[in-house]
Amino acid sequence: MVFLDVELTKKVIVSPDKFKGLNISFRKYLTIQLFSKVGRHKASMKYGYFLSPIYINHADDGRTNQFTNEYLFKVSLNCTTMKPCKGEILIGTIYKVMENGIFLKCGPIQNIFLSEKKMKDYKFSIDEQPIFVNMNRESSMQEGTKVRFKVFDLKWIESEKEFHVLATIEANYLGPMSS
Known part of the structure; x- marks a missing residue:
């Protein structure tokens, strides 16, 4: 089994209403949202199965959606993946x-x-x-x-x-x- 450390870019939507009463830092909330988003993606043909996000490299300042009042962030992160190979x-x-x-x-x-x-x-x-x-x-x-x-x-x-x-x-x- 080949284990890879890959860099991914994901878009994360943050709703201020859900963040308000949590009593955690915004970065921690963004991390939780990001990890749950990566967790919903089972695998990709290129990288194999997504096992675990490791760390966030960069998050942009985000953009506001005027109609929904939500923020959209583009986030770069590293993730461990595993890909099966012929012959192993x-x-x-x-x-x-x-x-x-x-x-x-x-x-x-x-x-x-x-x-x-x-x-x-x-x-x-x-x-x-x-x-x-x-x-x-x-x-x-x-x-x-x-x-x-x-x-x-x-x-x-x-x-x-x-x-x-x-x-x-x-x-x-x-x-x-x-x-």
């Missing part, structure tokens, strides 16, 4: 098992699919719950299992503002991790 090794947790494969989560990445075609020697089975079993290695993968996998491919989905990742365990030292 990650660890995810299985949250759904189906006949054609499993779905994993890894940090902010919620759509990781490991196809049964990329699970050499594992066979689907349903006993009490759906599971993939490897009889040769006496190992299994079911909901809650941690899996070391390799990013086989990834695709940016603009409408969902997130990456969809295809995984494989077809290499040495990949697969379910013993607890």
Whole structure:
């Protein structure tokens, strides 16, 4: 996973009515508004997933909207992001098992699919719950299992503002991790 420290420019709208009774400095209020705005943005194709704003570099003097009485500030800040890359090794947790494969989560990445075609020697089975079993290695993968996998491919989905990742365990030292 590539972690980046990126500089972003955001516009923040501040309503004086909401700020009045808070008993905090204006800069602190602006910071809170900015961090909540960044928090609502899940990810971007260029930078990956937004994890945490770090600090504000600069905020302009702001402009007043005559009709709403709100102030608009242009703010520059640094933010930590994380972007998945093809070929890297990650660890995810299985949250759904189906006949054609499993779905994993890894940090902010919620759509990781490991196809049964990329699970050499594992066979689907349903006993009490759906599971993939490897009889040769006496190992299994079911909901809650941690899996070391390799990013086989990834695709940016603009409408969902997130990456969809295809995984494989077809290499040495990949697969379910013993607890």
